[in-house]
Amino acid sequence: MNKPATKFVMYSGLNTIGGVNASVTYGKDRVVFEFGSAYDPSTAVFDGKVEPRRSNWVRDKLRVGLLPRIDGIYRREDLGDYPLVSAEESDVNTAVFITHLHLDHMAFVGTIAPGIPVYMHRNAVLIERALEATGEGVETLEREYRDVVPFEPVRVGEIEVLPILCRDTSYYDFAFLITTPDGTIHWTGDLCLHGTQAERTFAQMELLKAKGVDVMLCDCTSFMDGVMKLMYDTLDPKAIKPSPRVPAGMLAEKEYYEGLYGHIRDCRGLLVFNYYQREMDDAAQFIEWARMSGRRCVFEPDAAYIVHKFFGIKPDVYMPDSPRYAPENREDWLRELLGSCTLVTNEEIAQKPSGFLLQNSYRHIMELFSLPAGDALYLHADGIPIGEFDPSYRNMRKIVEKAGFDYVTFFCDNYFGHGYPCQVKYFVDEVDPKVLIPCHSHNPERLLPNHGVQLLPRMYKTYVLENHALREGAPEDEDE
Numbered sequence: 001m002n003k004p005a006t007k008f009v010m011y012s013g014l015n016t017i018g019g020v021n022a023s024v025t026y027g028k029d030r031v032v033f034e035f036g037s038a039y040d041p042s043t044a045v046f047d048g049k050v051e052p053r054r055s056n057w058v059r060d061k062l063r064v065g066l067l068p069r070i071d072g073i074y075r076r077e078d079l080g081d082y083p084l085v086s087a088e089e090s091d092v093n094t095a096v097f098i099t100h101l102h103l104d105h106m107a108f109v110g111t112i113a114p115g116i117p118v119y120m121h122r123n124a125v126l127i128e129r130a131l132e133a134t135g136e137g138v139e140t141l142e143r144e145y146r147d148v149v150p151f152e153p154v155r156v157g158e159i160e161v162l163p164i165l166c167r168d169t170s171y172y173d174f175a176f177l178i179t180t181p182d183g184t185i186h187w188t189g190d191l192c193l194h195g196t197q198a199e200r201t202f203a204q205m206e207l208l209k210a211k212g213v214d215v216m217l218c219d220c221t222s223f224m225d226g227v228m229k230l231m232y233d234t235l236d237p238k239a240i241k242p243s244p245r246v247p248a249g250m251l252a253e254k255e256y257y258e259g260l261y262g263h264i265r266d267c268r269g270l271l272v273f274n275y276y277q278r279e280m281d282d283a284a285q286f287i288e289w290a291r292m293s294g295r296r297c298v299f300e301p302d303a304a305y306i307v308h309k310f311f312g313i314k315p316d317v318y319m320p321d322s323p324r325y326a327p328e329n330r331e332d333w334l335r336e337l338l339g340s341c342t343l344v345t346n347e348e349i350a351q352k353p354s355g356f357l358l359q360n361s362y363r364h365i366m367e368l369f370s371l372p373a374g375d376a377l378y379l380h381a382d383g384i385p386i387g388e389f390d391p392s393y394r395n396m397r398k399i400v401e402k403a404g405f406d407y408v409t410f411f412c413d414n415y416f417g418h419g420y421p422c423q424v425k426y427f428v429d430e431v432d433p434k435v436l437i438p439c440h441s442h443n444p445e446r447l448l449p450n451h452g453v454q455l456l457p458r459m460y461k462t463y464v465l466e467n468h469a470l471r472e473g474a475p476e477d478e479d480e
Contacts, residue, residue, distance in 0.1 A: 011068035018104020029157030037107035087113035099189035110140025124171035216433035242426035269375030270353035274383030373404030
């Protein structure tokens with residue numbers, strides 16, 4: 001009997017921000033890592049105007065290319081006549097692994113057949129359940145998740161997955177080292193070497209150097225045109241010199257937070273902030289900054305509910321003028337929240353604007369016109385819409401201006417949440433994988449290996465890992 005081969009397939013995420021989806025198969029055992037959606041609002045099929053169809057929600061996503069076309073993942077009742085093998089019909093032992101809670105890494109986990117194990121940290125599950133209650137979570141079937149325990153290997157038949165901890169707060173962040181009898185494949189997840197827990201990423205680097213990595217999929221988001229021109233004034237990747245340090249003129253995460261707090265401290269009027277509501281680290285920061293500056297931190301109901309469930313606290317709540325919050329439309333989650341929190345009114349804010357730090361989402365940005373604008377500041381803290389590439393961003397800026405608020409942001413100016421190019425290059429050169437697959441980027445070709453080979457794989461093409469060497473699969477290596 002022939003020895004099974006280790007097969008690697010990448011389905012998406014090479015030339016996009018996020019949306020990395022790949023599989024490693026050994027015999028009848030298979031690991032799928034990540035199940036997210038690439039972040040590109042300008043090309044989104046379901047843009048808020050196109051309405052998803054209820055009974056075709058999985059099929060339609062497959063038809064327009066949002067979901068990966070993988071056999072043995074989806075239920076037959078969701079596939080209908082779509083030409084894929086269903087989970088029920090498959091004899092492959094599959095498990096799915098999620099590094100963290102960002103939508104570009106897990107937006108479509110809800111489409112996976114409930115019988116297939118999905119590994120996601122319990123903190124991420126807690127936040128996701130709260131999001132689902134408010135209608136802001138992923139579309140999902142009724143399912144359970146399996147916990148990811150840092151550095152505790154998970155066996156999927158003959159395949160081992162080692163979750164490497166990158167951050168131990170909020171929803172937790174991981175990288176994955178996948179080992180088969182033929183070699184190792186590493187996925188960095190979101191790679192950050194200037195965060196408040198950067199030491200964990202450098203420890204990951206040393207661990208990988210000690211173990212040896214045959215194939216590395218590496219996040220290189222920051223290699224995009226804007227960051228390259230800002231830092232190097234050229235798009236030539238040869239200008240990138242490996243260094244673990246934060247480049248001159250750019251900020252580390254700690255400095256970024258200090259800058260945000262500086263604006264809060266110096267603001268003489270109302271301060272409104274827009275943050276990514278999945279980020280409990282940021283929620284905790286704003287709550288603490290409000291305490292330090294003598295303000296009350298107030299959240300809109302959806303964000304307040306997540307804060308309430310995650311931290312077990314009773315946050316102050318501002319109720320936007322929206323039909324979904326009207327007494328006759330209130331759902332169980334909102335009634336639960338209102339039963340344990342304090343409402344803050346426009347009149348209270350108007351009496352003392354400098355006494356409040358108020359969260360505002362883009363959905364309810366028109367609320368700015370009901371708030372006192374004198375000496376007021378709108379602090380964009382990595383919230384949605386996130387940048388110029390999102391068509392909604394200009395609209396947000398226009399409304400903020402018309403409402404009379406000053407606008408402040410650091411994001412994409414001199415701070416970037418992913419590793420800076422020189423840091424990513426340093427990480428890769430130190431680990432020195434035999435094969436480097438740059439991904440999670442509009443310009444993956446700009447991340448060059450040290451001594452190994454750069455591979456920009458063809459999507460859905462099978463590659464074979466054999467004796468620690470990766471080669472392009474022959475027709476007989478393709479799955480049936």
